[in-house]
Amino acid sequence: MPEVTVRQGGRASPACPRIRSVLGLARFAAFNLPRLARTPHPVAFLRHTLVVRDPDLMSDLQRAALWALACDRRVEGCVVELGAWIGGTTVCLAAASHLVNGGLVYAVDTFAATDPDCEARVGPYGGSTWEAFQRNVQHAGVAPWVRVHRATTTEAARAWQAQRNGPIRLLFIDANHSYASVREDVENWVPYVAQGGIVAWHDHNEAHPGVMRAVAETVASDVVGNPATVPGLLWAYKR
Numbered sequence: 001m002p003e004v005t006v007r008q009g010g011r012a013s014p015a016c017p018r019i020r021s022v023l024g025l026a027r028f029a030a031f032n033l034p035r036l037a038r039t040p041h042p043v044a045f046l047r048h049t050l051v052v053r054d055p056d057l058m059s060d061l062q063r064a065a066l067w068a069l070a071c072d073r074r075v076e077g078c079v080v081e082l083g084a085w086i087g088g089t090t091v092c093l094a095a096a097s098h099l100v101n102g103g104l105v106y107a108v109d110t111f112a113a114t115d116p117d118c119e120a121r122v123g124p125y126g127g128s129t130w131e132a133f134q135r136n137v138q139h140a141g142v143a144p145w146v147r148v149h150r151a152t153t154t155e156a157a158r159a160w161q162a163q164r165n166g167p168i169r170l171l172f173i174d175a176n177h178s179y180a181s182v183r184e185d186v187e188n189w190v191p192y193v194a195q196g197g198i199v200a201w202h203d204h205n206e207a208h209p210g211v212m213r214a215v216a217e218t219v220a221s222d223v224v225g226n227p228a229t230v231p232g233l234l235w236a237y238k239r
């Protein structure tokens with residue numbers, strides 16, 4: 001399975017998304033000041049959130065929660081992201097993890113929109129999000145802290161142990177949202193999460209019944225406990 005270190009030297013994002021980011025973030029800050037004050041390293045959060053955002057995929061509230069999870073170092077280990085798309089969440093995870101000396105972020109994706117949701121969105125990227133991912137990660141300055149597995153989540157899981165990457169302190173699951181795929185990601189990856197480490201699922205909402213069902217079963221099975229949520233993002237702690 002190929003492991004790729006993100007190239008240096010991408011070009012900057014266009015100005016228009018930056019303006020949208022500033023406006024969106026100002027609105028977010030206005031409505032969420034108390035929450036933002038509780039966010040670890042709030043100034044760094046705002047700075048990194050302004051650099052790369054993909055509001056279509058992640059709300060500001062979810063991004064703030066993900067940032068806080070990546071800053072949580074109650075257990076040692078690295079961060080693994082299943083489903084990176086154009087790097088919006090990769091940047092958030094890597095910036096936060098670096099800030100707390102929290103280890104590398106391993107981003108797993110085929111970058112070929114390997115699920116029906118993303119297939120419908122990949123047209124503007126010419127059928128692959130690989131170039132956009134590299135550009136965004138580079139532009140945000142987090143490339144040194146990101147390792148990419150350009151593979152399916154199943155292939156990457158098979159190779160994980162042999163690579164001796166150590167325990168996972170935060171597993172963020174956001175690849176194929178079908179019930180079977182989410183179950184498979186849980187079965188393949190949760191065993192590598194350290195006891196007390198975090199498992200988080202994006203798109204935990206009515207629009208994605210497969211995610212809701214797989215998460216409910218995982219929580220009920222007692223593999224993870226103490227679930228918490230903001231709309232569309234649920235996380236729990238490995239038992």
Ligand SMILES: C[S@@+](CC[C@H](N)C(=O)[O-])C[C@H]1O[C@@H](n2cnc3c(N)ncnc32)[C@H](O)[C@@H]1O
Nearest residue numbers: 057083085088089109110113114152153175176
């Ligand atoms: C919803 S997007 C991820 C969004 C990203 N986490 C964010 O919020 O910025 C889902 C991604 O998962 C990838 N994907 C879907 N199924 C996959 C699989 N079985 N293996 C690897 N990647 C997969 C798609 O290529 C797509 O880039």
